[in-house]
Structure formats: structure tokens, C-alpha cells
Amino acid sequence: QKEVEQDPGPLSVPEGAIVSLNCTYSNSAFQYFMWYRQYSRKGPELLMYTYSSGNKEDGRFTAQVDKSSKYISLFIRDSQPSDSATYLCAMSLYNTDKLIFGTGTRLQVFP
Amino acid sequence: KAGVTQTPRYLIKTRGQQVTLSCSPISGHRSVSWYQQTPGQGLQFLFEYFSETQRNKGNFPGRFSGRQFSNSRSEMNVSTLELGDSALYLCASSLVGLNTGELFFGEGSRLTVL
Numbered sequence: 001q002k003e004v005e006q007d008p009g010p011l012s013v014p015e016g017a018i019v020s021l022n023c024t025y026s027n028s029a030f031q032y033f034m035w036y037r038q039y040s041r042k043g044p045e046l047l048m049y050t051y052s053s054g055n056k057e058d059g060r061f062t063a064q065v066d067k068s069s070k071y072i073s074l075f076i077r078d079s080q081p082s083d084s085a086t087y088l089c090a091m092s093l094y095n096t097d098k099l100i101f102g103t104g105t106r107l108q109v110f111p
Numbered sequence: 112k113a114g115v116t117q118t119p120r121y122l123i124k125t126r127g128q129q130v131t132l133s134c135s136p137i138s139g140h141r142s143v144s145w146y147q148q149t150p151g152q153g154l155q156f157l158f159e160y161f162s163e164t165q166r167n168k169g170n171f172p173g174r175f176s177g178r179q180f181s182n183s184r185s186e187m188n189v190s191t192l193e194l195g196d197s198a199l200y201l202c203a204s205s206l207v208g209l210n211t212g213e214l215f216f217g218e219g220s221r222l223t224v225l
Contacts, residue, residue: 006153036216043115043201043216044154088154096159097144097205097214098167103153 006102019076023089030091035074038086079109115217123223129190132220136204143185148199
């Protein structure tokens with residue numbers, strides 16, 4: 001079993017929809033949680049970063065962490081075609097750039 | 112300011128050969144990490160260098176090695192290539208490697224092993 005599980009999708013939604021992306025993890029020692037977005041033929045770029053349970057909002061994006069359930073989510077409001085990409089969750093045990101990634105969820109937002 | 116630069120972007124090798132990939136971090140960044148990305152396994156951590164020292168290492172065989180130079184530029188080497196080494200190799204840099212959320216990735220070097 002992988003340390004981090006993520007549904008690969010693809011997830012196809014109409015423009016304007018609310019998108020929910022999720023990851024579960026098995027190691028309760030993870031402390032830092034991130035969401036990255038990766039466009040085709042590009043490197044991942046950081047969207048959200050948090051180190052505590054609860055919600056964090058940034059524009060149309062909300063990251064949610066539930067450490068008791070070992071579950072993290074990313075919500076995208078008012079989705080746009082430009083949001084079409086692969087979304088990767090990542091987490092780490094402590095303050096290090098050694099991140100454990102999910103396999104990514106492919107999202108397609110159609111006009 | 113310039114981002115993380117990786118060269119070459121694409122390369123094709125045959126089994127048994129070796130390959131060297133290069134990464135130039137963002138100016139001022141002292142930590143460089145390497146990741147392997149494949150469709151089946153996703154991104155997997157290879158190693159991290161800070162001030163020319165390997166600080167963390169993932170679960171890859173000894174055929175995978177790396178180094179960092181005094182100007183923070185980094186190289187990774189894969190010897191005795193296998194078909195399964197075909198992947199996108201991503202380099203990421205940060206200021207000091209403490210996962211402050213400022214980890215920047217390059218566009219990767221896509222390696223195909225025939």
C-alpha cells in the first residue's frame with residue numbers, strides 16, 4: 001500500500017463547477033501538506049501549503065486537512081478551462097524538501 | 112528572475128549506458144532536490160543536496176547518484192541504464208531546503224531508455 005493514495009481520474013467537469021480533489025495517507029506523522037498543479041510538459045507548481053488541520057483559502061482554492069482521518073482535500077470554486085491540469089498532493093514528515101507525492105488527479109474543465 | 116533550468120530537456124539512451132542530467136537552481140537558492148516522475152509511481156524523491164552535501168536520500172539503487180557544486184548547480188547521474196529508468200526527472204530548488212513552501216520545480220529532463 002502506498003503512503004499517499006490519490007484517485008488518478010480523469011475528472012471532467014463543466015466550467016463554473018466546484019471541484020473536489022482528495023488524498024488519503026497512512027503515516028500519521030506527516031506534518032506538512034501541499035497541493036501542486038502540473039500542466040502538460042511543465043514542472044509542478046505549488047498551489048497551497050499548510051501544516052495544520054483545518055481550512056486554508058487562497059482565492060478560488062481551499063485546502064482542507066483532517067489529520068484525525070488522514071485525509072486532505074483541495075476545492076476549486078468557479079472552475080475555469082485554464083484549471084485543466086494534473087493536481088498532485090504532497091506531504092512531508094518534517095521540515096525538509098523530501099516530499100511524498102500522490103500519483104496525481106487529471107482534471108479537465110470544459111467550456 | 113530566472114526559474115530552475117534543467118538540461119537536456121529530452122534524451123534517448125540505450126540499456127547499459129549512463130546519463131548525466133544538469134540542474135541550475137534559482138539564483139540564491141542553496142538546496143536542490145531531484146525527483147523521478149513515472150505514470151505508474153508518480154513523483155518519487157531521489158535525493159536532496161544543500162551546500163554541496165547530500166542531506167536526504169530516497170529509496171533508489173546506487174546506480175542513481177548526484178552532486179552539488181559550490182555555485183549550487185547540481186547534477187545527477189544514472190549508470191547502467193535500465194528500461195525502467197525511462198521517466199521525467201525533475202529538479203527542484205529552495206532557499207534552504209526546510210520545506211517553507213517555497214519549492215520551485217524545473218520543467219524536467221525526459222529520459223527514454225531503449
